[in-house]
Amino acid sequence: MFCIVAFVILSILGIFSATNRSLAKEALDCVLRRVTLRPCNTGFDEKMKARILGSVITRSENAARLINSHFELLSWTFFILMFASSIYAVRSSYLFYVTGSCNGLNQTAFCVLDPQGSSNQISGIDETCKVKPTTAADLTLSGVNLTDFPIMNSNSKDTIVMIGSYGCDYTRKAYPLVRELVDKSKASFIYLDYPVKEKTDYLSRVGFCVAKQDPGKYWQFNDTLFAADKAKLEDVSFIEETLTGLGMDSKAIGFCASDPQTQATVTQQLDQILKTNFYGTPTVFINGDPLIGPKPYRVYAIKLRGLWYW
Amino acid sequence: MDIQKIRRDFPLLHNGAGQKTITYLDNACQSLRPSSVIEAINQYYAQSSACSGRSMHRLAAEVTRSCDQSRSAAAKFLNAGRKEEIVFTRNTTEGINLVANSLNLQKDDVVLLSDKEHNSNLIPWQVLSRKKGIAIRVIPSHPDNTFDLEAYEKCLDNKVRLVSLGSTSNLDGTSLPAAEVVKKAHQNGSLVLLDAAQAAPHYKIDVKALGVDFLALSGHKMLGPSGTGILYGKYALLDQLDPFLVGGDTVASSTYDSCEYLPPPEKFEAGLQDYAGIIGLGAAFQYLQNVGWNAIQKQELLLNECITSGIRNLPQLKIIGPADPKLRGGIVSFYIEGIDSHRIALMLDQMANIAVRSGQHCVHSWFNAHQIKGSVRASVYFYNTIEEATLFVTSLQKIRKVL
Ligand SMILES: Cc1ncc(COP(=O)(O)O)c(C=O)c1O
Numbered sequence: 001m002f003c004i005v006a007f008v009i010l011s012i013l014g015i016f017s018a019t020n021r022s023l024a025k026e027a028l029d030c031v032l033r034r035v036t037l038r039p040c041n042t043g044f045d046e047k048m049k050a051r052i053l054g055s056v057i058t059r060s061e062n063a064a065r066l067i068n069s070h071f072e073l074l075s076w077t078f079f080i081l082m083f084a085s086s087i088y089a090v091r092s093s094y095l096f097y098v099t100g101s102c103n104g105l106n107q108t109a110f111c112v113l114d115p116q117g118s119s120n121q122i123s124g125i126d127e128t129c130k131v132k133p134t135t136a137a138d139l140t141l142s143g144v145n146l147t148d149f150p151i152m153n154s155n156s157k158d159t160i161v162m163i164g165s166y167g168c169d170y171t172r173k174a175y176p177l178v179r180e181l182v183d184k185s186k187a188s189f190i191y192l193d194y195p196v197k198e199k200t201d202y203l204s205r206v207g208f209c210v211a212k213q214d215p216g217k218y219w220q221f222n223d224t225l226f227a228a229d230k231a232k233l234e235d236v237s238f239i240e241e242t243l244t245g246l247g248m249d250s251k252a253i254g255f256c257a258s259d260p261q262t263q264a265t266v267t268q269q270l271d272q273i274l275k276t277n278f279y280g281t282p283t284v285f286i287n288g289d290p291l292i293g294p295k296p297y298r299v300y301a302i303k304l305r306g307l308w309y310w
Numbered sequence: 311m312d313i314q315k316i317r318r319d320f321p322l323l324h325n326g327a328g329q330k331t332i333t334y335l336d337n338a339c340q341s342l343r344p345s346s347v348i349e350a351i352n353q354y355y356a357q358s359s360a361c362s363g364r365s366m367h368r369l370a371a372e373v374t375r376s377c378d379q380s381r382s383a384a385a386k387f388l389n390a391g392r393k394e395e396i397v398f399t400r401n402t403t404e405g406i407n408l409v410a411n412s413l414n415l416q417k418d419d420v421v422l423l424s425d426k427e428h429n430s431n432l433i434p435w436q437v438l439s440r441k442k443g444i445a446i447r448v449i450p451s452h453p454d455n456t457f458d459l460e461a462y463e464k465c466l467d468n469k470v471r472l473v474s475l476g477s478t479s480n481l482d483g484t485s486l487p488a489a490e491v492v493k494k495a496h497q498n499g500s501l502v503l504l505d506a507a508q509a510a511p512h513y514k515i516d517v518k519a520l521g522v523d524f525l526a527l528s529g530h531k532m533l534g535p536s537g538t539g540i541l542y543g544k545y546a547l548l549d550q551l552d553p554f555l556v557g558g559d560t561v562a563s564s565t566y567d568s569c570e571y572l573p574p575p576e577k578f579e580a581g582l583q584d585y586a587g588i589i590g591l592g593a594a595f596q597y598l599q600n601v602g603w604n605a606i607q608k609q610e611l612l613l614n615e616c617i618t619s620g621i622r623n624l625p626q627l628k629i630i631g632p633a634d635p636k637l638r639g640g641i642v643s644f645y646i647e648g649i650d651s652h653r654i655a656l657m658l659d660q661m662a663n664i665a666v667r668s669g670q671h672c673v674h675s676w677f678n679a680h681q682i683k684g685s686v687r688a689s690v691y692f693y694n695t696i697e698e699a700t701l702f703v704t705s706l707q708k709i710r711k712v713l
Contacts, residue, residue, distance in 0.1 A: 043652065050653040054660025057712055064712040 002045045002075035003030035005082055023048075098302050100295040106136040120293040122280025123168040123196040138277040139290035145272055149190050150211040150218045158187035158304060161285040163278050166204075166225050167197035167233055171282040174294035175226040178284055181300050191222055192273045196281050200233050202257060205266050209256035210248065217246050311605035316693050319344040319597075323693060333664040333698040338480050338508060338641060338671075338689035340530045343594075350593040351535055354586040362585055363559065363576075373585050380592030381575075384540050387595045388525065389516040395548065397541040397575040398588050402507040403430040405526025405541030406474070408578060409503050410434040412551040417443035419471040422500070424449050424457065426481050426676040431474055431505045445469070454632040455479075457486035459494075466498040473500050477515075478508035481673045482631025483614075483641025483689075485509060492521050501547070507531055511691070512610060512639050514603045517542050529587065533594035538587040541578070548574035555580040606692040610640040613690040613699045617642045620703030624710045630685055643671075643687040649713050651684040654706070658686075662705045664698075 010024035023044075030044040049071055057064040067074060092102035093113070100119035102111035108120045141161060162178050164171035182189040195201035203225065211218035224242050225233065232238040243250035256262055276283070276290075284291045286303040301309040317323045320342045322332060334342055354376070360369035362377045378393075385393040399405045411434075415421070421435045425448050438444045449465050452458045466473075473495040478485040488504060495502045503524040506515055511532035517525055524547070529538030543551075553560055553571065557580045561569040571577040598606070614635035621627060626647040631638050645651055655668035669684045670677045677684060688702055 046650060046653060047656060050656030051660045053653075053712065054657035057657065057708055058661050061708060061712055068712055 001072070001079045002048065003027050003034055005075060005078045006044070006048055007031050008082060008086075098299065098307070100293075100299040106290065106292045118293075119295050119299070121170050122282070122293050123165060123170060124280040125194065125196050125278070134277040134279050136290060136292055139283065139285075139292075141276060141285050141288050144275045146190055146192075148269065148272075149192060150215045152182065152189040152219055153186050154188055156186055156188045158185060158287055159190070159285075160187050160287075160300075160304070161190045161192065162282060163192045163194050163273055163276065163284075164282045165194055165196040165200065166207075167195070167200035167230065168281045169230070170294045172226055172230065174282040174284065175222075177294075177297045177300060178282075179223065180297065181304060185304055187304060191219075192269075194270060194273050194278075194281060203233065203239070204270070205257040205262050206239060206243075206253060208262060208266050208269070209253045210243070210246075212256065213248060213253065217248060220246050311601065311609065311692070313609070313693065313695055316601065317695075319346070320693055321345060321348070331663070333662065333694075333701055335688040335690060335694065335698070335702060336665045336667050337511070337691040337694075338531065338687060339667055340536065341511060341533050341691055342693070343533055343535070343590075344597050346597055347533055347535065347590045347593045351586045351590040354589050359586075361582065373589075376589045376592070377583070377585060380588045380595075383592045383595040387515075387599070388510075388540075388542050389518050390542055391518060392545060394574055395517075395542055395545050397543065397548070397578045398583060398591075399526070399539040399541050400537050400584070401430075401530070401539040402428075402505055402526045402528045403539075405524075405539055406431050406503065406505060407434050408541055408554045409472075409474075409524050409526075409543075409551075410438055411554040412578075413472065413501075414552070415442060415444045415471055418445060418469060420445045420447050420467075420469040422447050422449060422462075422465055422470050422473045422475075424475050424479075424486075425451050425679065426455065426479055426673055427474075427476055428480055428505065428507070429672040429674065430507075431476055432675060435474065444471075449475075455482050455630060456484050456632055456637065457491075459487065459490060462491065463494060466494060466500065468499065470495075470498060470500045472503060474503040474505070476505040476508065478506070478512065478639055479631075479673075480508045480641070480671055480687075481676060481685075482643050483508070483638035484631050485513075485637075485639060488522065489520050496521065508639070508641075511598075513607060523547055529591040529594060533597055535584075535587040535590040535594075537584060538591045540591075543574070545574060548578070551578075553577045553580065557581055559583075601692060609692045609694070610690055611636060612696065613694055614638060614640060614642060616696055616699040617688060617690075617703060620700070621706055624707065627710070640690045641687060642689075643685045645682060645685040646710065646713075651686045653713070654686045654709055657709050658702070658705055661708070662701055664702055664705060666702075 007024060007027035010020050010027050014021035014024040026044045053064050053068055056067055092111070095104050096102045096111060096113045099105035100114065101107050102113055103109045106120065108117055111117065146161065160178060160182060162175070164175060181187070193204045193207055195204050207218065207221060210221045221242065228238070240250040243253050280292065282294060284300065286300065289303060291299065291303060298309070322334065322342050324331070358369050358372045360367070360373050362370065362373040364370065381393045381396045384396045390396060397408070399408065415438060421444055423432060423435065423446060435444065435446050439446055447465050447470070449462050450458060473491065475486060475491060477488050492502045501523040503526070504522050506525050506527045508531065509515060510527040515525065523544050525542040527540050529540070530536045560572060560577045560580045562572050563570050618629065618635040621644065622629060624646070627644055628647070630643040630645070646654070651668035655666050658664040658666055667687045667689070671685070671687055690699070
């Protein structure tokens with residue numbers, strides 16, 4: 001048992017030192033012999049036991065005595081712990097690959113592979129909107145009426161619904177990836193803007209008016225806003241230039257955006273969006289399953305196409 | 311003897327600040343080297359790395375002179391009659407093999423060995439026994455492992471051509487009464503080869519006074535460079551022997567079917583020699599002479615007494631050889647029943663950077679005969695301190711408590 005534990009540990013340490021590399025080789029030889037039920041002929045286990053005892057004895061004689069008399073038991077314990085942690089590590093790596101988080105989709109617990117938890121970061125809506133606290137499990141599209149929102153690729157069997165906010169950094173990170181996936185997969189796509197940053201809430205209305213005037217331009221408008229420097233979103237002249245650039249009448253759009261009727265419709269739409277129980281942007285529903293926070297591209301793609309998405 | 315001053319001469323004994331200094335107690339395997347030896351070697355490579363003897367240029371002349379000086383120093387060290395009695399070898403093993411293969415022993419000739427010879431003084435004779443049918447006779451030691459002179463005498467008969475014995479044992483540090491051994495052998499008409507690998511580093515050897523015929527030693531156990539050694543042989547005997555290794559530098563001339571050997575020692579020194587080693591060995595002799603045998607032996611005894619008294623009462627610990635440290639030179643060899651000797655050695659290394667040897671020390675025959683798995687051997691030299699001996703003792707006491 002000891003050989004296996006030592007082999008794994010020394011192999012890792014061997015990355016940094018040649019001495020450990022050669023010890024790892026000895027350990028491997030020992031493992032191979034043990035696998036074929038022969039004794040370890042390099043005396044490797046004896047050697048390592050002596051070295052361990054030699055180190056421990058300088059700190060605590062009692063600990064050394066304990067290790068000496070229960071060496072095999074301790075080796076087994078370490079082996080089991082290592083085995084369990086290896087399985088855990090493999091599972092975590094797999095989950096990280098598939099969901100962008102070691103602990104599973106939308107799980108925010110610490111993940112060594114993403115220590116900052118960047119794939120779960122959201123701009124919460126709690127501060128700006130009064131909704132009862134919800135969790136990932138509460139997120140749903142059922143009962144949410146999306147028929148009034150512009151839809152891209154409306155005849156696909158796959159649907160991607162993204163709730164985002166023009167001014168939210170995390171949405172800005174996720175948006176191009178989702179768009180890339182939509183382009184590649186031709187899945188139906190609905191973008192729901194939920195302004196978590198109050199300063200940019202007028203953009204929801206502008207977006208609504210753009211879609212009303214020319215649904216095709218709505219997507220170009222979104223793409224431009226997400227590609228632009230975030231600071232410019234608060235700059236009305238930039239928005240006007242954008243609209244003009246898209247061949248639209250910016251004055252008419254401005255008029256529409258400040259129309260109380262528009263305001264009322266947009267508020268209704270925001271209420272619809274809140275029915276999803278989402279609590280932060282971005283939240284992306286792929287065929288109904290929510291992905292909270294800006295995931296890596298592969299996570300969106302795997303969700304849509306499966307593990308072998310490419 | 312100013313031990314701290316001596317220690318400053320050994321680079322391995324004064325590491326930079328903060329580094330854990332080694333407690334080197336494996337001197338029976340190899341000693342450490344003083345700077346003078348290291349410098350002599352460096353000087354050869356840096357300033358005169360040329361052939362000795364063969365070439366005419368000035369570098370060659372300088373090397374020839376230095377090697378010659380080393381030979382003279384060796385002759386003086388052993389009190390040999392003439393420097394031509396000194397043959398440079400790679401080690402004791404080579405010296406013994408040279409005698410074994412050159413002596414022209416015949417079927418049924420007996421070679422007398424002790425029951426605790428190093429493999430280097432056992433295997434060459436076993437090979438001759440298989441090749442030529444010589445017989446090996448083993449002298450039993452006293453129960454305390456000291457040399458049994460009576461048993462020795464009983465073994466001597468007219469078949470004994472050669473008595474080949476280790477003058478000091480690497481197993482337990484005991485020495486035999488060499489002068490008496492030689493005298494009795496000569497009275498019996500037998501030649502004597504002494505394996506002085508463990509003797510030469512520790513006390514004065516006077517080959518003339520001993521009257522010994524051959525004596526082999528290793529330079530690396532007595533401050534010299536690794537892979538250096540000497541075979542001393544009485545000139546008349548060396549002159550009669552055919553060389554064992556032959557080739558370049560061993561002959562004065564050759565035709566396509568014959569050759570004329572050079573006189574000793576050249577005829578035994580085949581091929582290009584380890585000039586740097588030979589020159590370094592000369593510096594080692596010089597260093598030892600400066601320290602002086604009395605000082606060396608006094609320090610070794612002090613250390614052996616300290617270690618022996620500190621460990622002798624540890625449970626299940628058995629010291630190999632006589633109880634009295636005076637009879638064990640610089641060696642304390644012991645085993646603790648039920649505990650692997652390698653484990654103890656590794657723990658000493660790990661916990662306190664103490665270097666000792668463990669296992670059967672190339673005396674497998676003795677361990678097998680006594681059904682002992684192995685021993686830990688602490689072997690001291692004059693540069694070891696009482697603090698080091700104490701560290702060894704306290705570390706071993708700790709280990710004993712834990713294992
Ligand atoms: C008594 C004795 N004889 C012979 C030898 C062999 O010496 P070398 O290995 O230098 O040839 C040793 C080495 O430990 C020794 O202790």
